[in-house]
Amino acid sequence: MSMFGGGFGGPGGGPGSGAIAGMGGTGSRRSGSSPFAGIPPELAAAVAAMEAREPEHPAPDTRFTQTPDSGRLTLWSLLSGRPGLLVTAAFAVLLEALLLQSGPYLVQIGIDHGIVAGQVPWLVFAAVAFLVSVLLTAVASGIRIRASGRLSAYAMRDLRVRIFTHLQRLSLDFYTREKAGVTMTRMTSDVEALQHLLSEGFAQFLIHGLTMVVVTAVLIHYSFPLAMITLLMVVPPLVLLSLWFRKAADVGYNRQRDAIAALFSHLTESLYGVRVITAHNQRDRSVLGHREVVGAYRDANDHTGRINAVYGPGTSVIGLLGLAALLLIGGRMVLRGTLTIGELTAFVLYLNAFFQPVQQLVQLYTNYQQARAALGKLRGLLRTAPAVKEKPGAVPLPQVRGGLSVRDITFGYDRKRPVLRNVCLEIAPGETIACVGPTGAGKSTLAKLVARLYDPDTGTILIDGHDLRDVTLESLHRQVGVVPQEPFLFAGTLRDNIAFARPDAPLSAVEAAVDAVGLRDLVDRSPDGLNTILHERGQSVSSGERQLIALARVFVAEPRVVVLDEATSSLDLRSELQVEAAIQRLLEGRTAILVAHRLSTARRADRVIVVDDGGILEQGTHDALLTAGGTYATMYATWESHTTT
Numbered sequence: 001m002s003m004f005g006g007g008f009g010g011p012g013g014g015p016g017s018g019a020i021a022g023m024g025g026t027g028s029r030r031s032g033s034s035p036f037a038g039i040p041p042e043l044a045a046a047v048a049a050m051e052a053r054e055p056e057h058p059a060p061d062t063r064f065t066q067t068p069d070s071g072r073l074t075l076w077s078l079l080s081g082r083p084g085l086l087v088t089a090a091f092a093v094l095l096e097a098l099l100l101q102s103g104p105y106l107v108q109i110g111i112d113h114g115i116v117a118g119q120v121p122w123l124v125f126a127a128v129a130f131l132v133s134v135l136l137t138a139v140a141s142g143i144r145i146r147a148s149g150r151l152s153a154y155a156m157r158d159l160r161v162r163i164f165t166h167l168q169r170l171s172l173d174f175y176t177r178e179k180a181g182v183t184m185t186r187m188t189s190d191v192e193a194l195q196h197l198l199s200e201g202f203a204q205f206l207i208h209g210l211t212m213v214v215v216t217a218v219l220i221h222y223s224f225p226l227a228m229i230t231l232l233m234v235v236p237p238l239v240l241l242s243l244w245f246r247k248a249a250d251v252g253y254n255r256q257r258d259a260i261a262a263l264f265s266h267l268t269e270s271l272y273g274v275r276v277i278t279a280h281n282q283r284d285r286s287v288l289g290h291r292e293v294v295g296a297y298r299d300a301n302d303h304t305g306r307i308n309a310v311y312g313p314g315t316s317v318i319g320l321l322g323l324a325a326l327l328l329i330g331g332r333m334v335l336r337g338t339l340t341i342g343e344l345t346a347f348v349l350y351l352n353a354f355f356q357p358v359q360q361l362v363q364l365y366t367n368y369q370q371a372r373a374a375l376g377k378l379r380g381l382l383r384t385a386p387a388v389k390e391k392p393g394a395v396p397l398p399q400v401r402g403g404l405s406v407r408d409i410t411f412g413y414d415r416k417r418p419v420l421r422n423v424c425l426e427i428a429p430g431e432t433i434a435c436v437g438p439t440g441a442g443k444s445t446l447a448k449l450v451a452r453l454y455d456p457d458t459g460t461i462l463i464d465g466h467d468l469r470d471v472t473l474e475s476l477h478r479q480v481g482v483v484p485q486e487p488f489l490f491a492g493t494l495r496d497n498i499a500f501a502r503p504d505a506p507l508s509a510v511e512a513a514v515d516a517v518g519l520r521d522l523v524d525r526s527p528d529g530l531n532t533i534l535h536e537r538g539q540s541v542s543s544g545e546r547q548l549i550a551l552a553r554v555f556v557a558e559p560r561v562v563v564l565d566e567a568t569s570s571l572d573l574r575s576e577l578q579v580e581a582a583i584q585r586l587l588e589g590r591t592a593i594l595v596a597h598r599l600s601t602a603r604r605a606d607r608v609i610v611v612d613d614g615g616i617l618e619q620g621t622h623d624a625l626l627t628a629g630g631t632y633a634t635m636y637a638t639w640e641s642h643t644t645t
């Protein structure tokens, strides 16, 4: 099992992709270099001009800290971050809603005071006033769209950064447990569901809601009995229908969120594993699997579609029935002379204006329900606490010599099934320990615990006498370097990748690392030397070169302790010797825990420990263990017989 087994590592890059990628500068692109290497000279001027026109994007306030995210995530918390924009948008909404209602009133004035009374000036006044109100509505609407658009854009950026920061804070157990696709859905589809509501939905919600309130007041002003009759006929069934819709949609949209997350998961996994799928002739199964998740998504959409098919037309019918009743009752009032024809026209128009928002609100309510479901999922993610927590009073780890003390630790990924039981181990500063043992014995687990990627269930691990749990994670990881079994490279230059742990490392440090691990050949062969762009996940370099780059990374980081999970993938003899030599150089003068899959590596360590059965079975120098004739001696004899044949 890899040090980072089960974690993310697929296409799309890890956290740094893009961030470190840069654009390769505007340097020339030599023939034979990667197609993404740099900007072609003929485009350089145009790109520079475009960059000059780009608006400034100040960095958001969110900074990375280990402190858990304790802020609440509500729609209000998203909107209230920029009060100026919120007030502007709210004011514009109010103005727009009021202006929209002046139309029917002006029509009534035009009919009653202009047409019926035969007064042309009143007619002209009503028409001009109508025009002015339309123009003002357009201005208010423009201001509202601009303000709410900016508000939502900022809120979404802050939310995305907040979630991403939280993802960075989470420990390995989360990434093992949670499928990458599900987390991607939280960051894409779920956030977008909120964006839709915030950018347009809320403002529309307010406008239509306000319209309904204003229209109710106006209807009462025109004729109290008529208003009461129509509203009583309309509002109770509407409320009942909406309550049913809310309940049904809650279930439906949650199901939709889960289905789209499953779809994304399957998609990402199939993309990561496309080579294995093809090689094992499983494309058929893959397509079938995808059909299943897409089918589940279709079912979820179908379900919400069915609910909407009842709610939408249902509200329409209620509205039209109200209108029919109004015509009958209002018409009789006009005939009796208790209502003017202009007032009845305005009443009909206002009632229409009451129902139009209802129709819109149905759509918006659907958006709201979607956003609520998305918000619930995002809240769940933000509530997920990292398993490896930084103590509130954690102190920075001072410069250490690298003495490690593992004291009586017990640990299991599932507490009920410990992988390691009561393990004790003392490692002197500068000592190299090789962990060997059968597959699945717990070697990588021990290494992960020393690097504090997990915390032991019981027992403590000390570095120069400091309990790992008492020091800040950042200071610990600066002095304890990790080389995972499967090195992950980011899209970016060779230099960016080598200096990943210390981006400000001088060129001389990167060059020294290149020479120390034996990467000089690759650098000299690469079209742009250290500035050559590596493809995503290091697809453009060989497996051995990837391992050397990972070793060079640790060289530049200069940690006191190195935890190295040897790669299991076999290399050709030359590359293997190269990697072994690089490891040897990296470990000089450093304390090291080496998860050795090749006994040739173990042979060179100061001490070998044999991990099996949840504990350390044997330990001693290579020679001493051979002489003792125990498990290690048997393992070594088997290994030797295989390598010599």
Ligand SMILES: Nc1ncnc2c1ncn2[C@@H]1O[C@H](COP(=O)(O)OP(=O)(O)OP(=O)(O)O)[C@@H](O)[C@H]1O
Binding pocket: 001, 002, 005, 006, 176, 413, 414, 419, 437, 438, 439, 440, 441, 442, 443, 444, 445, 446, 595
């Ligand atoms: N993230 C995880 N969640 C649950 N169980 C795990 C996890 N990682 C490892 N295990 C289990 O813990 C046990 C020890 O795994 P570990 O990776 O430490 O073995 P290992 O000795 O390093 O094996 P290998 O030589 O194959 O790399 C195994 O049974 C493995 O299945």
